[in-house]
Amino acid sequence: MKFKATDQILSIIGNKKNIRNFGVIAHVDHGKTTMSDSLLASSGIISPSVAGQALALDSMKLEQDRQMTIVQANVTLLYEQNGEEYVINMIDTPGHIDFTGRVTRSLRAIDGAVVVSDSVEGIMTQTETVTRQALEERVRPVLYINKIDRLIKELRLPPEKMQEWLLEIITNFNRLIDIYAEPEYKEKWKVSIQDGSVSFGSAKDKWGFNADVMKKKGISFKDIYEAYSEGGDVKKLAEKAPLYDAVLGMVVKHHPSPDVAQKYRIPKIWKGDLDSDIGKALLNCDDNGPTVMMIVNMTVDPAAGPVAIGRLFSGRIKDGDRIHLIDTKREGRVQSVNFFMGNQREMVGQLAAGNIPALLGLEHARAGQTLSSVAGIPAFEGIQYVSEPVVQIAVEPKHPKDLPRLVEALNRITIEDPNLVVKINEESGETVIAGMGVLHLEIATALIADAKVDIVTSQPLINYRETIRAGAGPIMSKSPNRHNKIFMKVEPLDEKIAEMIRNGTLNEYKDKKEVAKILKDAGWDGDEAKRVMRFDIRGNVMVDGTKGVQFVGESTDSILSGFEDSVKEGPLAREQVRGCKFTFHHFVPHEDPAHRGLSQLGPAARRACTGVMLLSNPVLLEPTLGIEVRVPQEMIGNVAGVISGKRGKVLNMEQKGVIHIISGELPASETFDLSEIMRGQTAGRAMWNTHFKAWTPVPNSILTKVIGDIRKRKGLAPEVPTPDEYVDSE
Amino acid sequence: MFKPCEYTRKKLIDWIYCELELKLASLFSGGKDSTYAIYRARQEGHDIECLVSIFPKSEESHLLHYPNIAVTSLQAKSMQIPQIVAHTDTSDSQTELDELQNLLEKAKRNFGIDGIVHGGLFSNYQRIRFEKIGSNLDLKIISPLWHIDQKNYMRELLESKFKFIVTSVTSAGLDQIWLGREITLEDMEELVKLSVKHGFNLTFEGGEAETFVIDCPLFYSPIRILKANKIWDGYRGRFEITEAVLEK
Numbered sequence: 020m021k022f023k024a025t026d027q028i029l030s031i032i033g034n035k036k037n038i039r040n041f042g043v044i045a046h047v048d049h050g051k052t053t054m055s056d057s058l059l060a061s062s063g064i065i066s067p068s069v070a071g072q073a074l075a076l077d078s079m080k081l082e083q084d085r086q087m088t089i090v091q092a093n094v095t096l097l098y099e100q101n102g103e104e105y106v107i108n109m110i111d112t113p114g115h116i117d118f119t120g121r122v123t124r125s126l127r128a129i130d131g132a133v134v135v136s137d138s139v140e141g142i143m144t145q146t147e148t149v150t151r152q153a154l155e156e157r158v159r160p161v162l163y164i165n166k167i168d169r170l171i172k173e174l175r176l177p178p179e180k181m182q183e184w185l186l187e188i189i190t191n192f193n194r195l196i197d198i199y200a201e202p203e204y205k206e207k208w209k210v211s212i213q214d215g216s217v218s219f220g221s222a223k224d225k226w227g228f229n230a231d232v233m234k235k236k237g238i239s240f241k242d243i244y245e246a247y248s249e250g251g252d253v254k255k256l257a258e259k260a261p262l263y264d265a266v267l268g269m270v271v272k273h274h275p276s277p278d279v280a281q282k283y284r285i286p287k288i289w290k291g292d293l294d295s296d297i298g299k300a301l302l303n304c305d306d307n308g309p310t311v312m313m314i315v316n317m318t319v320d321p322a323a324g325p326v327a328i329g330r331l332f333s334g335r336i337k338d339g340d341r342i343h344l345i346d347t348k349r350e351g352r353v354q355s356v357n358f359f360m361g362n363q364r365e366m367v368g369q370l371a372a373g374n375i376p377a378l379l380g381l382e383h384a385r386a387g388q389t390l391s392s393v394a395g396i397p398a399f400e401g402i403q404y405v406s407e408p409v410v411q412i413a414v415e416p417k418h419p420k421d422l423p424r425l426v427e428a429l430n431r432i433t434i435e436d437p438n439l440v441v442k443i444n445e446e447s448g449e450t451v452i453a454g455m456g457v458l459h460l461e462i463a464t465a466l467i468a469d470a471k472v473d474i475v476t477s478q479p480l481i482n483y484r485e486t487i488r489a490g491a492g493p494i495m496s497k498s499p500n501r502h503n504k505i506f507m508k509v510e511p512l513d514e515k516i517a518e519m520i521r522n523g524t525l526n527e528y529k530d531k532k533e534v535a536k537i538l539k540d541a542g543w544d545g546d547e548a549k550r551v552m553r554f555d556i557r558g559n560v561m562v563d564g565t566k567g568v569q570f571v572g573e574s575t576d577s578i579l580s581g582f583e584d585s586v587k588e589g590p591l592a593r594e595q596v597r598g599c600k601f602t603f604h605h606f607v608p609h610e611d612p613a614h615r616g617l618s619q620l621g622p623a624a625r626r627a628c629t630g631v632m633l634l635s636n637p638v639l640l641e642p643t644l645g646i647e648v649r650v651p652q653e654m655i656g657n658v659a660g661v662i663s664g665k666r667g668k669v670l671n672m673e674q675k676g677v678i679h680i681i682s683g684e685l686p687a688s689e690t691f692d693l694s695e696i697m698r699g700q701t702a703g704r705a706m707w708n709t710h711f712k713a714w715t716p717v718p719n720s721i722l723t724k725v726i727g728d729i730r731k732r733k734g735l736a737p738e739v740p741t742p743d744e745y746v747d748s749e
Numbered sequence: 750m751f752k753p754c755e756y757t758r759k760k761l762i763d764w765i766y767c768e769l770e771l772k773l774a775s776l777f778s779g780g781k782d783s784t785y786a787i788y789r790a791r792q793e794g795h796d797i798e799c800l801v802s803i804f805p806k807s808e809e810s811h812l813l814h815y816p817n818i819a820v821t822s823l824q825a826k827s828m829q830i831p832q833i834v835a836h837t838d839t840s841d842s843q844t845e846l847d848e849l850q851n852l853l854e855k856a857k858r859n860f861g862i863d864g865i866v867h868g869g870l871f872s873n874y875q876r877i878r879f880e881k882i883g884s885n886l887d888l889k890i891i892s893p894l895w896h897i898d899q900k901n902y903m904r905e906l907l908e909s910k911f912k913f914i915v916t917s918v919t920s921a922g923l924d925q926i927w928l929g930r931e932i933t934l935e936d937m938e939e940l941v942k943l944s945v946k947h948g949f950n951l952t953f954e955g956g957e958a959e960t961f962v963i964d965c966p967l968f969y970s971p972i973r974i975l976k977a978n979k980i981w982d983g984y985r986g987r988f989e990i991t992e993a994v995l996e997k
Contacts, residue, residue: 611874617948
């Protein structure tokens with residue numbers, strides 16, 4: 020059965036019109052995995068009877084324990100509509116914001132998304148975030164409203180009320196498209212019941228329908244009420260209107276085939292010349308063009324090693340191909356070309372443009388990279404991450420002999436999840452893992468434990484940031500030999516520009532004119548906009564403000580190295596600096612090059628930057644997390660109490676049936692024991708999740724203590740240095 | 750008749766000078782380079798008639814050391830070479846140069862020198878300025894350390910039994926642990942690493958550090974430091990010798 024399906028699939032993909040690549044977007048617990056399994060059941064890979072419980076997509080035991088999807092799995096489905104067969108690649112994307120890096124990467128591979136929404140809870144924050152990202156990647160979303168049975172069984176809505184209820188969800192969803200879609204897609208991509216771009220159903224009970232199914236099978240909302248009333252038969256409903264018919268029908272009808280999608284998606288996601296041979300091949304999804312593939316996910320198979328999964332945008336790829344890894348300028352050899360089906364890989368020998376191959380043998384490949392048969396082509400634009408690591412823990416093996424296995428396990432989890440950052444502290448030799456939240460790190464340590472390495476972890480540590488609240492300067496600092504003077508100014512950097520620097524929109528390799536235009540549009544002086552020396556990825560910039568001074572050019576590298584040091588370790592607590600615009604105002608160098616080398620100008624520039632920041636009302640920023648808690652009414656007070664007890668704020672409260680959704684925010688530093696306290700206060704009846712929200716100033720009341728603690732931990736003097744330790748006079 | 754152009758004439762004289770025993774004034778700071786330059790010049794057969802030292806009162810001299818002034822007289826005594834000293838009060842390099850020229854004129858008058866010897870290694874900045882004074886006063890410039898391999902040179906110093914301490918540190922990568930320390934072979938290995946990492950000149954020619962020679966084959970007696978102050982502000986530091994004597 021399975022092999023037959025594989026053969027069928029290969030014969031069908033000759034025609035691009037019969038291929039779809041889509042993903043599922045959903046809030047935690049809105050039923051995505053259940054739905055995906057139900058779809059999987061229909062493709063003949065696993066039997067329909069176990070689909071509901073098997074959670075076949077959740078290949079990791081860990082995910083089953085948590086009932087949450089962590090790592091995306093890719094599945095190829097077969098679906099028949101009106102006598103035409105379609106091959107549908109389904110990429111499972113996690114809805115949890117802690118791993119948004121994975122979501123964004125998988126979005127690049129798909130042309131359409133099915134957004135799953137719980138009928139009672141509607142569109143939630145995380146759904147909104149991910150849908151917005153999809154729209155930014157020109158991925159067409161359609162809507163599937165799940166758990167319709169809850170409206171009947173829990174809310175006891177009569178039919179006309181139910182329609183009203185559902186229309187409101189649809190309106191809310193269309194509002195997202197209104198806000199986030201680009202102008203030309205705003206109207207085209209709105210969903211409606213009439214054209215069948217909205218489906219309803221219950222993934223648990225395996226039924227679903229949309230307008231098209233209604234017409235074809237003569238089903239109406241009445242049938243649903245009947246099925247769930249006394250003596251009704253839900254199984255029968257599922258036979259008559261199976262879920263996969265509704266969802267895959269929607270995918271086939273409303274999601275574009277790859278050749279159609281690439282025409283308008285490539286200009287958005289690929290920055291090369293569209294008139295070049297490669298550009299044309301990409302736009303046309305051309306099988307005979309050069310091979311170009313973007314890796315969206317790396318997994319490590321215990322037997323086969325790293326598996327690179329991605330979207331083949333142009334050309335063919337087959338066993339034994341030599342391929343260039345564009346981003347790292349390396350070469351690799353494809354051992355074998357595979358399809359993913361559930362958690363099974365099928366060797367297929369060769370695949371053509373528009374598909375999602377899984378390649379073995381490319382051990383140096385990483386998620387996000389571009390592969391091509393042609394060296395030196397423009398890579399796909401780096402995926403833009405929304406989150407940055409805010410929490411870290413130190414790990415060490417319980418038994419020193421396990422160190423090599425720990426290193427191997429760490430290597431593996433960072434291949435699979437590039438949002439986890441592993442670094443070795445050069446001085447202490449500590450291994451540190453940084454992630455996006457306490458939950459993210461809990462999962463990472465669980466993965467290490469799965470690899471059978473006993474580890475000891477430290478208390479989680481929060482990453483802080485430093486910034487300034489005023490401008491200052493120019494001030495002057497001398498080099499250690501006192502023969503070079505560097506004059507520096509600083510002012511707060513516009514948040515929009517800082518963000519563009521962090522997400523890579525503004526970088527040094529970008530065309531100077533384009534950079535200048537962006538900066539001028541943001542209100543910079545025209546001359547200034549042309550004289551950027553360095554965009555610092557943390558969200559800082561250095562501008563050359565010198566006028567007619569000698570030796571600036573040859574001293575640039577040394578000065579920038581000092582600048583880099585000063586923003587890597589800020590003046591207050593040696594945490595990263597963000598949001599600062601430095602101006603290298605004036606330079607008095609020594610005439611002898613031997614006296615103005617790196618060892619002199621580097622420290623001078625660092626001193627100047629640090630000194631001027633100290634004069635600019637510097638402040639420590641802490642990561643603040645957004646939190647969403649779902650609890651029964653009687654627990655609202657307790658939850659609000661927990662949040663405010665953690666220096667947090669309740670921002671909104673919403674009733675969805677019997678469930679109340681409390682949203683708020685609280686500092687990450689207060690979340691370490693949140694699970695225990697929340698469980699204790701709500702008798703375990705609260706469901707909650709957090710996501711990174713913003714960097715916010717540490718309140719003055721605790722600022723000195725927080726800074727003192729960080730400095731102590733880093734072995735620094737407890738007092739913040741004074742500006743005159745860094746600023747020299749003539 | 751063969752009439753060499755100006756350039757070849759100079760070359761010829763240079764070549765002849767190698768064979769000659771010249772009377773030289775040493776541009777002397779008390780550090781390793783100027784002292785070793787004397788040592789090498791002597792080996793080449795020249796006579797060192799006097800030491801010429803300019804001590805800037807300003808810490809920011811562009812050309813010369815800011816040394817432990819008083820103690821250099823002990824070095825002069827130990828080498829039994831007369832020393833002429835001047836102090837300048839400015840960080841302006843032209844004033845320093847003028848002062849240096851005055852001193853050298855004096856040396857020419859009193860000691861009848863034919864040239865000067867200095868310890869520059871790679872600094873064209875220094876060399877060009879010295880050469881200018883040389884041509885003004887018609888003095889030959891002897892640069893025994895010119896373009897010497899830095900690593901070999903540092904080793905050679907120790908092998909030639911030069912003992913020197915670090916009297917100031919003014920560079921990334923050098924902190925107070927170096928102040929007053931006598932440089933050993935192991936230290937040298939460490940300095941090689943640091944200089945690569947932080948991008949400074951191994952021989953400190955860019956003013957990354959200053960040294961003071963406490964003993965060498967030119968001395969009849971080593972210098973013993975009795976009292977000194979370490980000053981370190983977290984960025985740069987000085988080792989000020991306040992009391993020292995000749996051991997013998």
